[in-house]
Amino acid sequence: MATRVVPNAVTDEVIAALERALGREKVLTDFGARVARTRVPAPFPVHRFADHMPDVVVLPESAEEVSAVLRIANEYRVPVVPRAGGTGLADGAVPLHKGILLDIKKMNKILDLDLVNRTVTVQPGLNMLKLNEFLAPYGVFYPDDPASYPVSIIGGRIGTSGWSLIGARYGHTRDLVISLQVVLPTGEIVRLADGGGAPKVRKASTGYNLKQLFIGTQGTLGVVTEATLELFPKPEAELAAFFGYESFEDAYRSTGALSTSGLGTLAAVILFDERKVEYLRRDDEAYIPLPERIKAVVATALYGVEEEVRAAAQRLHRIAKETAGEYLGDELSAGDWASRHDRYATPLHGRLPDGTVVPMSWHCEDAAIIYSELPAIKQKWHEITDRYIQKYGIFDNWGMFFYSNNPYKGWGDYLVEIDIGIWEQALNEETWQAWVNLKREITRATLEHQGSISACHGACREGDAEFIPVEMSEGGFELMKRIKRLLDPNNILNPSKNYLHLAYVDEEMGGAS
Amino acid sequence: MKTVRKGVVLRREDLHVFEVDPSMMTRVPQDVTDREQALIVRNRWEYLDWMHRHFAHKTIVLSEVSDAPSHGTGQVSH
Numbered sequence: 328m329a330t331r332v333v334p335n336a337v338t339d340e341v342i343a344a345l346e347r348a349l350g351r352e353k354v355l356t357d358f359g360a361r362v363a364r365t366r367v368p369a370p371f372p373v374h375r376f377a378d379h380m381p382d383v384v385v386l387p388e389s390a391e392e393v394s395a396v397l398r399i400a401n402e403y404r405v406p407v408v409p410r411a412g413g414t415g416l417a418d419g420a421v422p423l424h425k426g427i428l429l430d431i432k433k434m435n436k437i438l439d440l441d442l443v444n445r446t447v448t449v450q451p452g453l454n455m456l457k458l459n460e461f462l463a464p465y466g467v468f469y470p471d472d473p474a475s476y477p478v479s480i481i482g483g484r485i486g487t488s489g490w491s492l493i494g495a496r497y498g499h500t501r502d503l504v505i506s507l508q509v510v511l512p513t514g515e516i517v518r519l520a521d522g523g524g525a526p527k528v529r530k531a532s533t534g535y536n537l538k539q540l541f542i543g544t545q546g547t548l549g550v551v552t553e554a555t556l557e558l559f560p561k562p563e564a565e566l567a568a569f570f571g572y573e574s575f576e577d578a579y580r581s582t583g584a585l586s587t588s589g590l591g592t593l594a595a596v597i598l599f600d601e602r603k604v605e606y607l608r609r610d611d612e613a614y615i616p617l618p619e620r621i622k623a624v625v626a627t628a629l630y631g632v633e634e635e636v637r638a639a640a641q642r643l644h645r646i647a648k649e650t651a652g653e654y655l656g657d658e659l660s661a662g663d664w665a666s667r668h669d670r671y672a673t674p675l676h677g678r679l680p681d682g683t684v685v686p687m688s689w690h691c692e693d694a695a696i697i698y699s700e701l702p703a704i705k706q707k708w709h710e711i712t713d714r715y716i717q718k719y720g721i722f723d724n725w726g727m728f729f730y731s732n733n734p735y736k737g738w739g740d741y742l743v744e745i746d747i748g749i750w751e752q753a754l755n756e757e758t759w760q761a762w763v764n765l766k767r768e769i770t771r772a773t774l775e776h777q778g779s780i781s782a783c784h785g786a787c788r789e790g791d792a793e794f795i796p797v798e799m800s801e802g803g804f805e806l807m808k809r810i811k812r813l814l815d816p817n818n819i820l821n822p823s824k825n826y827l828h829l830a831y832v833d834e835e836m837g838g839a840s
Numbered sequence: 841m842k843t844v845r846k847g848v849v850l851r852r853e854d855l856h857v858f859e860v861d862p863s864m865m866t867r868v869p870q871d872v873t874d875r876e877q878a879l880i881v882r883n884r885w886e887y888l889d890w891m892h893r894h895f896a897h898k899t900i901v902l903s904e905v906s907d908a909p910s911h912g913t914g915q916v917s918h
Binding site: 608612618633641662678 | 844845847848856857858860864865866867868888889891892894895896897898899900901902903905906907908909910911912913
């Protein structure tokens, strides 16, 4: 038997056990099924594709079937990696030790709609767009709105503790989940809420708040099989207003003023830096006509009752004008805002240093950074990225965004992202390692500026994960390791993700308790 | 087709379709007909309208409720 750090390989015996438990039609071993679930849209070491391909794919339809898979995995000590929409940008669903790929997409039923108490209970394989189409005739909606809104899936949103574009008004995934049913790594099925176990109660002081422990685990602590979610009235009105500035410094100050305006309908404030505007002026039709003197942009959006939105828009405009902003127009504002719900539809290309177009995959390096540190982190991240572009020539700097990152308010910390194109077809081991080193430098800068490695994607990738013990050095990572060992004694659930192989290395070496 | 700025051309004045200068597209050449391009543009606007309706019953623009100009800085007029 292998150590628990590196679990066993899947054998024919394991596949036979899975087929007996689920039925043959829910157990896939063909190459197509496995290769389609090997990677996610984030840049990938394509020259090492086979290292990450799962051995078998299972498609359970109930908590009991998930439980059966996990019990078999424990018996044979083989890895299980849960996967939802496969749209994540931090490799949470990418197998690090091959094994069983547990695809939740067939668990897509709506189980209960409670309009009196404003909740909906669903299986985790459902997509938010499809859920909102179902909810629309009832005048309610579920406002979890990532850039992958049409294609991402509720279970993945819970697994990554996702960020929502309109979270400053409605909250983010963790704020919108009321309770969960979870299958633990050893196969037990449990129901968890905000303290206590009442599935539709939002705020309780009974027992531990175990629900939050299972949000953002990247599939390392359990598999969510049901979620009860918050419903809001579908907004009567939306208004998006984009403002241009002649310097980043003006736009930064304006972002602060708009974020702290106190407007209750304010759903988002997004700052675009100079490099982002340069990139958009180069490659995005909406921004090509923008004059060169516009160096930075701030996007805002309001949602709510029409009278409130109209009144708030006047105040918003006044603040923007007082802080050197000029309105960029109705068409750009409304059109670009609508497109932000679906950035995955954007065909990706980038430029080589001479301007030649090549297909590139999109890397979005994200972090959570407090307002006061935004200018300094911008400068450092660009210096790092440009140095690697100059040396290797297969990356492209697509600029930075700074998004309001906190629930029910515009201020606080910001989701900071630098978008970098990577010409994957030109990757080899040397350039892949260069890419990982670039990420490491960005992560170090984040920690130097009191930030957290990731605001929404997760810190699971090489270049990020090894810094989790650094960021959580005051006992937090030690506690994570103990919790992981307690709930997953055989290290079968998404092993080695989040650097949690250390939980077992320490134990096997007789180290940490 | 006219050059708008270095590396960018305006292919269809009626549809305001900008494109990368074809001399920079030699590695990934594209052959899109005028009809296909018109369809893409129309479908994109329909999709954005649908997305607005999906998230709210009504879309309000800033020029309706304040002294903001409907055609802002750099916007192409239709």
